[in-house]
Ligand SMILES: O=C(O)CCC(=O)C(=O)O
């Protein structure tokens with residue numbers, strides 16, 4: 001893909017690229033916005049260094065991409081409820097996103113894009129990893145692709161946000177504020193193989209945080225198939241890993257990736273600002 005206003009430096013063999021030539025302290029021209037959008041679709045996750053991104057700037061770029069979401073469980077900021085301050089104080093373990101997942105697949109319309117801004121990042125640790133669910137799909141055998149082709153997966157937050165096993169979240173023991181909502185127990189259905197609405201590429205759309213079972217099967221019957229896909233899709237060859245600095249931005253495409261936030265920097269503080277952009281419902 002040719003870009004006229006940015007330079008794109010590939011980062012991982014399977015996904016990920018650094019984007020140079022963008023200044024998020026200013027409003028992007030329509031042409032540059034289109035280049036950034038295309039770089040995101042082409043590389044699944046893109047990274048920017050040394051950016052001054054204000055709260056208003058993050059809201060503005062969010063609106064350019066679509067509709068910023070308000071999380072039903074995790075509290076946003078007072079001024080802009082769409083912005084979540086992801087704070088991990090020194091001396092605590094990280095708990096937000098610390099396992100493989102795709103953002104908010106328990107929504108009827110799962111999140112399309114997430115944009116995370118590093119405000120205060122640790123000197124070491126706290127990296128984030130992404131897995132290409134497109135690369136994973138491409139490497140499945142024809143027999144497996146055929147078997148999975150028409151399967152539908154039930155997603156829910158009922159395990160990840162279960163008040164019985166994650167009570168500490170709701171009891172205010174975390175720096176993130178969680179509020180219980182009936183959304184937690186809802187079940188939604190998404191195709192197991194997802195076709196990207198812009199690129200047309202296929203990917204495996206399951207994740208261990210929110211995928212509960214394959215429709216028409218019991219949880220026990222689904223488990224080995226889902227577990228195989230979790231293991232297969234997060235093998236190192238399909239993964240890239242980003243080393244954060246203050247003022248870095250990562251922007252990823254939840255239609256075709258999973259990600260994992262490392263919990264390995266207990267002694268350091270980490271503060272990020274996050275916005276997610278709503279997606280659409282794929283037919284099942
Ligand atoms: O803190 C991170 O590196 C990522 C956390 C996460 O899963 C998210 O922001 O969606």
Ligand SMILES: [Fe+2]
Nearest residue numbers: 097102103259
């Ligand atoms: Fe996440």
